[in-house]
Amino acid sequence: MTSWHNLPRAAFDLETTGRDPHEARIVTASIVVVNGRSEILHTKEWLVNPGIAIPVEASEIHGITTAKAQAEGVDAATAVAEISAYLADLFQTMPVMAFNAAYDFTVLQAEANRYSLEQLNPTPVIDPYIVDKQVDKYRRGKRTLSVMSEFYGVQLLNAHTSAADAAATIGIADAQAAKYPQLQIDPTELHAAQIGWAAEQAASLQEFFRRKNPETVVDGQWPVKR
Template sequence: MTSWHTLPRAAFDLETTGRDPLDARIVTASIVVVNGRSEILHTKEWLVNPGVPIPVEASEIHGIYTAQAQAEGIDAATAVAEISAYLADLFQTMPVMAFNAAYDFTVLDREAKRHGVAPLAPAPVIDPYIMDKQVDKYRRGKRNLSVMSEFYGVPLLNAHTSAADAAATIGIADALATKYPKLQVDPLELHGAQVSWAAEQAAGLQEFFRRKDSAAVVNGEWPVRG
């Protein structure tokens, strides 16, 4: 069987106004499509006017400030419709990678509902964050994009720009598939496995948190949180 990491595939990344996916607004979006040799075929990018002020702490991470977004960005409703349509077309023929996919696809889902756009049903999604936690459960340390790029030897230039983060996501996913052949399954099968893995990982984290806070809740829904 030819594995997904040697076939055409895409990656999706957002930069936003904040950390909470239920409330964050899209500021930039990037979708990168590569061929079976990992050569970039297409890169599609959006700069969005989120309709709300961008907090300075968010701007300092991704480099887009409110004035630029208002002057140069397209309106959020148009952007959300275009991003959703572009992804829906890709899902017809290939998997889409997203690092910590439950964040990006939940933001997109909430933005769609906020602006009256039909929500996307994302599948098959491949999430190197969830896969790494599953195949290397006991490795200590952080598992953010920068750390994992270094760990797997994947270049990450211009970190926290959505295009660079999307390209690095593909590289990390490919490295995982190469190192762990059990991940080389049909993308829809892998998608279903990640739904279960995300729920199990969240349950374990919730159990840990409840040692100090009996009311702690960790949402394990993936790739879109309810």
């Protein structure tokens, strides 16, 4: 059977107003679709007016100011509906990669709730962040997109633009599949496995944090924190 990393696949990435996925608003979104030879077939991008002021610290990361978003961005409800519909279409035929997927898909769900829109059922998702913590548990150092791009030899240009981050996400996932043959399974099976891995990883982190604060809770839900 041909592995998913040699078949058409996509990646999804958001840049937002903040870190809390239940409160953050979408500022930019990108979806990149590649063929089995890793050639980009389509790139769909949205610049969104989030309806609130974009904090300066967020603008410094992704480069989008409140003024730019208000002047050039599409209405948030319209963007959320379009993004969800586009992803729903892709999920019919291919996996969608997302780095730290529980953030992006939780933001998208929260935005859909905010505007009383239909919820997306994101599956099958492949998350290089969760996968990396499973296949290389004891590697020291950070596991950010930029660090993992360097580790797996993936080019990352214009980091923190959603299109560049999405493209790098595909590259990392492909490199993981090539390096670890146990990942070369049906994407729906890999999706199910990641649900368990994410829960185990969160439980382990919660146990570590509770050595200092017994009340610490680490949410292990994936790919959406409901």
